[in-house]
Amino acid sequence: MSVCQTPIIVALDYPTREAALKLADQLDPKLCRVKVGKELFTSSASGIVETLNAKGFEVFLDLKFHDIPNTTAMAVKAAAEMGVWMVNVHCSGGLRMMAACREVLEQRSGAKPLLIGVTVLTSMEREDLAAIGLDIEPQEQVLRLAALAQKAGMDGLVCSALEAQALKAAHPTLQLVTPGIRPAGSAQDDQRRILTPRQALDAGSDYLVIGRPISQAVDPAQALADVVAQING
Numbered sequence: 001m002s003v004c005q006t007p008i009i010v011a012l013d014y015p016t017r018e019a020a021l022k023l024a025d026q027l028d029p030k031l032c033r034v035k036v037g038k039e040l041f042t043s044s045a046s047g048i049v050e051t052l053n054a055k056g057f058e059v060f061l062d063l064k065f066h067d068i069p070n071t072t073a074m075a076v077k078a079a080a081e082m083g084v085w086m087v088n089v090h091c092s093g094g095l096r097m098m099a100a101c102r103e104v105l106e107q108r109s110g111a112k113p114l115l116i117g118v119t120v121l122t123s124m125e126r127e128d129l130a131a132i133g134l135d136i137e138p139q140e141q142v143l144r145l146a147a148l149a150q151k152a153g154m155d156g157l158v159c160s161a162l163e164a165q166a167l168k169a170a171h172p173t174l175q176l177v178t179p180g181i182r183p184a185g186s187a188q189d190d191q192r193r194i195l196t197p198r199q200a201l202d203a204g205s206d207y208l209v210i211g212r213p214i215s216q217a218v219d220p221a222q223a224l225a226d227v228v229a230q231i232n233g
């Protein structure tokens with residue numbers, strides 16, 4: 001039984017363990033989960049996951065692994081051994097890569113983290129895809145990658161909440177983890193495919209990843225409480 005009663009995941013995007021723990025100490029594990037990404041993880045190594053677990057947080061390890069199948073699967077295995085709640089890999093690594101990750105988790109006797117496939121980054125729009133040779137709408141590419149992820153046995157996807165409705169219709173069993181969440185009035189920053197927390201949940205998001213609107217707020221705990229109030233009512 002999970003301690004957390006909301007779908008919120010706060011991104012602990014900091015250069016040091018001390019800064020991340022300072023924010024974590026202001027947050028309530030009953031109101032949010034936390035996400036450890038590349039910057040924090042690389043600077044503080046695995047100790048940060050154990051420390052956050054000991055504080056009662058379920059941790060999403062957002063390292064977006066993308067490599068050959070064996071290397072990626074071994075990284076996913078190491079993440080599972082570390083005790084993370086959710087781990088992700090890029091769907092663009094392909095069917096065999098994702099299937100190898102699923103297989104390594106199935107062989108494991110202990111707890112299995114949720115295995116999530118990253119589709120199209122929420123910072124990208126049509127022009128960004130065209131620049132890398134994909135002359136299609138983001139949603140088309142997301143749906144294409146979602147079909148591969150479903151085939152590989154992934155538990156869910158990272159996508160924009162803008163694609164949630166279409167994804168839930170096509171793949172109702174996949175859990176949707178949506179960054180690019182901006183409460184009304186917040187700065188868009190580098191995000192491009194955004195929705196408010198309430199809009200995202202109404203569209204079908206299962207988890208909302210929120211970084212700067214909380215981590216850069218004058219009072220992060222109040223900013224989190226405001227988002228909780230918005231989605232409740």
Ligand SMILES: O=c1ccn([C@@H]2O[C@H](COP(=O)(O)O)[C@@H](O)[C@H]2O)c(=O)[nH]1
Pocket residue numbers: 011013037118120121122123158159179180181189191209210211212213
């Ligand atoms: O498509 C993606 C995948 C991951 N992210 C991550 O989510 C947070 C969002 O932070 P904000 O400050 O709320 O923009 C950040 O850690 C990204 O690495 C994403 O934004 N989009």
